[in-house]
Amino acid sequence: MATSLSDLTTTVESALSSLPPSDKIEDAERMRLLGIINQLQTALEPPLLSIQRLCFSHYGIVAVRVAQGMGVFDSFVEAQGTEMTLAELSSKTKGDEALLKRIMRYLCAHHIFKETTQNTYQPLPLAMIFGTGSVPGDMIKHFHTNLQVTAKMFEYFEKNGYKNPEDLNDAPFQLAYNTRDTYFEWLQKNPTEQQVFNSVMTESLQYCGKDWFNIYPVPEKLKCSPSRVLLVDIGGGVGHDIIAFRKQFPELPGKLVVQDLAHVIDDIQEPLPDSITAVAHNMFDPQPFRGAKSYYMRTVLHDFPDRQVVAALSRIREAMAEDSILLIHEHTVPEGPNMPPLAATLDLHMMEIFSSLERTEEQWIALLEKAEFKVNKIWKDQSNAHHTALFEATL
Ligand SMILES: C[S@@+](CC[C@H](N)C(=O)[O-])C[C@H]1O[C@@H](n2cnc3c(N)ncnc32)[C@H](O)[C@@H]1O
Known part of the structure; x- marks a missing residue:
């Protein structure tokens, strides 16, 4: 017998009151339940509500963003989360009280x-994490x-006849910001945006499953002599990933190198541990560290079209020794039904900014082979609920 809607409502209400604290829930379980709730919402919503949600x-x-600009979140962080009346809040923030x-x-x-x-406001957990300087x-x-940029996509496609973007210098991003610079060149000229980008990257894979070094x-x-370079993290941002790697393997012999564009390396605030060297390097130039045991890239290549x-x-290939290993840690997009909405959205995001794409495992293998690598194995965490993979390749 079908459950009545009122029974279902009671069940969901009771599930809400018996939910464990958020930090006690396993990511894979969380994602599964959220997927079901999403389906439930889609099934329940009449078209008008779905349209409103879209619009x-x-x-x-x-x-x-406006509240950040007015200083709302900073005020509550400073007040350590205590309630405030509108008048109190207004005295600490920019702009009109009516706004x-x-x-x-x-x-x-x-x-x-x-x-x-x-007119009295209590910050809920989200409100306390949007302050200045937080990720x-x-x-x-x-x-x-x-x-x-997203707002310009339609205009871009109307102009280009709905062609799939493939040119790094001609994506919706260039139309929106009226430039021919690539996104990374533009970031370099806009230091505030660059800093924000670097900050976001430090936690970009927080919901992407285990760290690669817990899967691999x-x-x-990765065995090598203490004098050899063990791992070069190319496009490693401000070094967050390689620092985590070193913490996990403090005794592993070999030197560690993090490379990124000069203005990113210059943004490294904290001194790196002694065994890690930060080097400005453009990955399209010849690789200065030749014969390292491994070369690693995490979510760098998905920012670029195939060429x-x-x-x-x-x-990288030109710099590798016979026993060097290439490790590419990337998002993968599945084929067919049950497409995770986030993966499909990130694909559009790659398109609008870089004329790039989120690739399937097969597309990654084909690209690695086109660059004359042999893919030995694809490593994933067991559930692969997050659709990331570590591609291990050699010469
Ligand atoms: C999506 S972020 C990933 C950062 C880091 N690997 C991570 O997973 O958090 C891409 C990184 O590639 C860097 N990058 C872009 N173009 C590059 C180039 N030509 N050479 C070296 N690094 C580059 C960017 O500055 C940025 O730090």
Whole structure:
């Protein structure tokens, strides 16, 4: 017998009250349940509600960005999360009280704050993480910048006759920001955006499953003499990934190198551990560290169309010794039904900024082979709920 909607509502309500604390939930389980809730919502929603959801979803990031600009989140962080009346908040923030009230109304309606009594606001957990300098706060700034690009996609395709973008210098990004620079060249000329980007990258794989070195048998595969370079992390940003690697394997012999564009390397704030050297290097130039035991890249190549990927891989191949290993840690997009919405969205994001794409495992293998590598094995965490893979390749 079919469950009545009222029984279902009671079941969901009781599930809500018996939910374990968020930090006690395994990621794979969380994703599975969220997937089901998503399906439930889709099945329940009449078309008008689905259309509203589609049409109005972008206001969220804009309202948070405006609240950041007014200083709302910083005020609550400074007040250590205590409730504030509208008048109190207004005295600590920029702009008109009438505007503040409207922004707060939106944020309360979207569970970022709670209006405990009229015009009195209590920050909910999300509200306390959007302050200046926080990675979540920087994510909002970064994707708000990207929103200007997303808004130009339709105009871009109307102009180009709906051709699949393949030119790194001619994506919707260039139309939106009226430039011929690549995104990374543009970042270099916009240091605030660059800093925000670097910050976002430090946690970009937080929900992408295990670290690569917990999937890959590092002690068995990455053996080398203390004087040799053990691992070169190309496009390694400000070194967050290689620092985590060193923490996990403090005794592993060999030197570690993190490479990125000069202005990214210059943004490294904390001194790196002694065994890690940071070097400015453009991956399209000849690789200065020749014969390293391994060369590693995490989510760098997905920012580039095929032509540039093959060019960057060729620079690595030329530097490799017979026993060197190439490790490419990337997002993979599955084929066929049950496409994860995030993977499909990131694919459009790669397209709008870089004329690039999220690739299937087969596409990654084909690209590696085109660059004359032999793919030995693809390593994944067991559930692969996050659709990332570590491609191990050799000459
Ligand atoms: C998506 S981020 C990934 C950063 C880091 N590997 C991670 O997983 O957090 C891409 C990185 O590639 C770097 N990059 C872009 N073009 C590059 C180039 N031509 N040579 C070296 N690094 C480059 C960017 O500066 C950025 O740090």
